[in-house]
Structures are given as C-alpha cells and as structure tokens.
Amino acid sequence: MTTPAPGTPSLLRAINDRAALRALLERGPLTRPEIGAITGLSKPTASQMLARLSAAGLVVLDGVREGMPGRTAELYRLNPAAGYVAALDVTHTRIESAITDITGTVVGEHRLSTPRERGDVVAKVREALRGARAAAPGAPAPRRVVIGIQGALDPGSGRLGYATHIPGWHVPDLLATLGEGLGLPVDVENDVNLVALAERRHGVARGYHDFVLLWGDSGLGSALVLGGRLHRGATGGAGEVGYMPALGAPTMREAGRHAIHGFQALSGGPAVRSVLRAHGVRGATPALAVAGAVRAAGEGDERAARGLGEVASRLAVGLASVVAVVDPEIVVLTGGMLLAGGERLRALIERELHALTLPRPPLLLSTLEGNPVLAGAVELGLDKVREEVFGAVAGGSPS
Amino acid sequence: MTTPAPGTPSLLRAINDRAALRALLERGPLTRPEIGAITGLSKPTASQMLARLSAAGLVVLDGVREGMPGRTAELYRLNPAAGYVAALDVTHTRIESAITDITGTVVGEHRLSTPRERGDVVAKVREALRGARAAAPGAPAPRRVVIGIQGALDPGSGRLGYATHIPGWHVPDLLATLGEGLGLPVDVENDVNLVALAERRHGVARGYHDFVLLWGDSGLGSALVLGGRLHRGATGGAGEVGYMPALGAPTMREAGRHAIHGFQALSGGPAVRSVLRAHGVRGATPALAVAGAVRAAGEGDERAARGLGEVASRLAVGLASVVAVVDPEIVVLTGGMLLAGGERLRALIERELHALTLPRPPLLLSTLEGNPVLAGAVELGLDKVREEVFGAVAGGSPS
DNA sequence: CGGATTAGGAAAGTTTCTTAACTGAATGGG
C-alpha cells in the first residue's frame, strides 16, 4: 500500500492500454492511426498495442474504412464479449434483472415475481440471475452483480439500513453472504443512488459534476453526485432526506424514531395525497393524485391549482435545505409522483425554491425511459468490470 | 486536453520524482535505500533520481546517519527553499499575512490594520505581503498567494458572493485584478472552507475523508470535506447554511431576500445573545454571552442552563439538515461562540442532534491554536505550490 | 494510368528502469 504504483516501465503500458480501451469505448470503432493520435502514441506503438489487445481478446477487428484517399484503414472496436455484468432491481414485489456486455448492450432480461415471499435471499437472487442468463443463450457468466434496493449498505456494519421493507434482506454480512452464495463479487447499492448514475450517463444530468437528484413517489429520497462521484456518506445515508427535519413537520424527537416525521411527513406520497384530497382531488396513488390535480388545474380548477401549489411549496422547503448545503449545478426531479406533476409542478417547485435559497440551480425533469434503477445498476457494474478488465491486460497473474 | 498524459517514458520519471518528493515531505529525512523501498524503485534508480533532484535544487543533503552496522548513510531532505507561499486572512478590520517555505514552516508574519478603509484592494494586499516579506529577510518572492475572506468566489461570475461586508472587494473579475496587480497567481477562498482545511491537516479532522465543519460566532457557516476534497458548490455557496430554511425561523420568502432569515435568524450570534438574555445571561458578544451562560450553569444557575439548552437545540436543528443530507463521519464545531460553549454546549448539541437524525456522527470541538483561517490558507497554497514544484522537475519549459 | 495520400510495417535508436556484481566504510565479536 505504500507503493500504489511501482513506477516500472510496464506501468506505462498499463496506462496506455487503458487509455486506448477507453477511447475505443467512448468513440466507437477507430483505426490504428486514430488511436495513436488520441492516446498521443506513435504509429508503431499503437499498432503493437492493438496486436496485444487483440491477442488478449479485448479488441476485435470490425471491418475497414474506405472512401478516403489513401489505403483502406482497418477498424478496431472493443470486443463486447470481454466481460459481462449482471444488474438487479429488487423491490418487495419483484426482482428485475438484466445482463449486459462490456459495451452496455443488454443481452438478457428477466422479471421475477416475489409476492410476499420470505425465502432465502441467495436463492432468490440466483433465480433472478438464472432467468436473465437464460434469455442470453451464448453469454458466459457475468463477472459481477450489482443489486439496487431501497435502503443503504452501512460500510461500518455491513448491514442494510435506512428503512427497507423487503423481507430476508436484513442479514448480518450481506455482501459476504451473497458473494459466497453466488460465487461472484456482489455490490448492493441504494436504488435512488443508481437512478442518479443512470441520469448522469443517459439522462438530463449528463455532463454535470455536481447535481442533486430528488426522487418522489410514495417515499422521498435523494442522491448526490459531487465532484463527479456519487456521495454515499459515512453510513450510506447521504441524501436520505426523508427523515430530515423540515419546516412545518414534526421532528423525530417529537414523533418518535420510527414514526413518520420530517420531510417525508410533509411531502411524501401519503402527505401529498392528503393535501390534494383536501383540495378536492383524489387518486389511488400519489402519482395518480398528482396527475389528476395537474389535469384539473389545466382545465381551470382553481382548488386543484392551489393544492398543487401547496404540494410544490412543501417540496421546495425540503429541497431548499439540500440546495443550501450542497449548492448543486442542477436538480433532477424524478420518481412517479414528481414525473406525474410534469412541467407544471416542476415550474411551481422551481419558483418556490428560488424564493427560498440564495443559489438558484435549474430544476430539470427526468426524461429517462425504462427502469432507471436497473440502468444505474448496469452503469455501476460496468464501471467496476471495465476497471477490472482494462487493468488486467499486462498479463501474468497478479499475486 | 484529449491526452491528459501522453504516455511517454518521461512520464515515469515524473511519477517517480513526485512519489519521492512526497515521501521526503511526509516522512522527514530519508536515505537513498529508504527512498528506493518507499517508491518501489531499485537502488541505482533512487540514486540517480536524488542526484537529479539535488541538481534541480529540490532536495538537499542533511547530514549522515551512523550507529548502524554497515556504511554510514547520507540523509536527504526536501529543500525548504524550493518554493514559498503567501497566505492572507482578510477581515474588515485587519489583514493577517504569513509566508511559509515549502515544508510549511512560517518564515514571516504580519498584521495590517485596515480600519474602515475604502482604498484600493490591490494596494492593501500588496502592503500586507510586503509586511510579511519584510519579516523574512532572506526569502525570495512567494510563488502564489491564497487569500481567505468571508464570502465565496462564484466560479461563474468571478465575483465575490454570499454577503461580504468588506469594502473594495466587490470587483468584477477579482482574481484577474489581483493577479495582474501583484504579478503572482492568486486564490481567493472562503474563510470557513480554509478553517476546514486547517482542521483536516492539524486538527481533530485529521484522517477523515468526509466531515462537516460548523463555524459559529456572530455569523454561522459551514464547510464540507467530502471524499477527501473540499466541496465548494456550483456557485461557491456550498455550506452556506446561514440562509438555509430552519424550523422555527422565518424563510427568505417571508423575510425578504436581504433581511435576516433561516438558520442564521434562529441560531446566529445575535439570536443566541437574545435567547440567553431572556434567560438572564448578558454578554457584549455572542462568545462572551455563551461563556457567561456556561459559567453560570456550572455554578448551578438553572435558568442559564435552560438557556444553553435552548441554544443547543436551535443549533442542532440546522445541523440536523446538514447531517441528514451529507451523512459525515464527524462534525467539527468551531468559531468563537461554539468554542466558548466548550464541552458542555458540545454535549448538549450532540444529544439533541442524535435525537433528530438517523446518522449519528460524533461532534468534536476544535483544538486548533492560532489563526485557523491563515493556517488553512497556507495549506491550500502549499497544495498548489507543491503540485507546481514537484511536477516541474523533468526540466524544459512547459509550453 | 500516374500522382497524391494515407495505412501498415521494419529497423535503428532513446529513455527509463532492473538485476547483478563490486567496492568501500562502518560495527562488533573473538
């Protein structure tokens, strides 16, 4: 540990291999001279490097490029089969799973219903993995699994904290249990954190280094990406704003540790439903209630509009604390309830927020399609697998 | 920009030089074989490297080590004169300044009174620098200046924001103005942020990667070190919790943008003084009032004790929001008012905080001596100057 | 069909590190 990098010439090769692989990953198929130019290496070195990466199975030839004056160039691309990742999204009713190759292309998906089951966690995860692998006949075993779940893993205790309601997941050393049971490295990550990763890669947060994501459905949660990295906090609880003291809500001290309190009590799904009900709008879920209110307000219903305004200002109060503390570039709004509010709710929250805090970051609605937790789990897994695969080219088994 | 590191063999030398210099910096004088062992390099390479660094003036011989069996070893150490840094702490009444060598040893200090002056900023800074340099006769010009000040530089606008009351500092492009006027690179940094850096280097936050520092005197402020790095925020306003909405205080919307509101209104110096006054304790400043209340409570004064309890719970409410959002490993309390409260106030705030939030980080009182803003400015300057000096060994003028 | 242009490759050379062997100076035990 005293010597992170020995400083030997082979370190150079590792650095350059990595740079080349990253370039291939991000800029699609490339010719040898192009890779040389991007990495800053000379032509012969680029050639030699590609030969080596090709032999290692990380890179494959992908046709030629013609049409330019001069000799036709051979195009290289990352070998998609260089490594696979599995991603799971676990809730109390189902597990969605996906397997992707190293480029991020989904090769298999599966959905496993788990209605009120109490069974073994390892068995359920294995079943979800098996399902996804069955949908991708040719693919070899994934190198690791990332599991998205409501709750956060406390790095100190190794247990899942922050209010998970999923039976069977409160194991003393969850990562080791799963890892040994499955025979692969496992990561467990908070679902909202994963949504933030998906949003950074594919969504409206692309290109931002500091942003806050607010998730609002029946529960409230947030995720922080700061300095380009996901901020998890010392106990995994960063962004767990549901229990943050909020203006106009009882505190934990007043309500008790396990009762509803704080921001959640003020603006969580049930609170929003009851606010809207008081303004004459009903809905079976928070999202439906909000959608109904938006529709009614759009048709000129003054009461519904006032109800939405009340919801917006409640949300803005909690958001204001987060914004005052971290001063993000943007705030991303997502989650069923917030998305149901659409542009109308977004604008209301934004105006209210900007009246409450000195920093005035823009609020952006998520535009992601599909399951964002699963997409985020794929992202996290790809980061790790690429690190592993791209770093292990130099050959020789590391002691 | 596409090629952060060309990947040429000379990169290796740069990496190894850096590692050796850092080892010398952190582990005092070292022999050639020791440096070899630490950096992972062979004996001949270490020898050659030290010869080069010696020729470049970055490293000097510092006696020999005897007493061991075998030949006496020559000890090398960092050349303190390899670079100097200037640090300033600017308030509306005075400018304190210091100059240190690259090891952090202070070689000159100065204090310049600036009672209600409106004069030219550049002239004042130059005067403060001149004073510190006069106290260090032999030292050459510093390579850069770090200026600590109340307020934060918005990287977007280049202006100082967040309520500075120091006349003359609201210049359109402050960094360029100062840099051109002084002929050196200048950094301007928020004073509370600098205190956090000092606390991380010399204080109770040493060794922590994620912590929050709460500064309480007449004003309230905080600083965030997350993932080992100072988090400044998109507009430089991260940690500006004074204006954060807080339970029991008017909001910005209610009070108006420039009136007092939020956490500041609840627990800032003036608010604390009036709380204590209502409990029969008076003091000319917030710190004196708190010190008086602690003394009275220690002598059995029930009213004073209740007053302190009220102060603690007000502080805890705001702190709870910060803790819920970032989930730090520890919270450092500092600033005249909080330090005056000592262990008694700390324990009260801690108990209250732990009743309000799920994460329960320990609260630690600062134990730093001297001017922490100045110490932090030195730290920031040293980071940058070392980066500059250690990186520029390879020789040749970088284009 | 020939010139221009670019890709690919071979040969010689540079920079940086390593291993191995040697010299030299100090300690310390018989």
Place this chain on the structure above:
DNA sequence: CCCATTCAGTTAAGAAACTTTCCTAATCCG
C-alpha cells in the same frame, strides 16, 4: 586488534517501453 558481517553507494549489462525514419502497399482522383 583483526576479520567477518552488514549495509551504502557505484558500475556495467540488459530489458521494456516508446520514437523517429524510411519504405512498401493500397486506394482515390484527375
């Protein structure tokens, strides 16, 4: 008091990575 041991420092040969230079091969275009 001398010699074995131990460690610091140097020298020499060599390996690994990259460059520059030059040449050949393939394609486009007038």
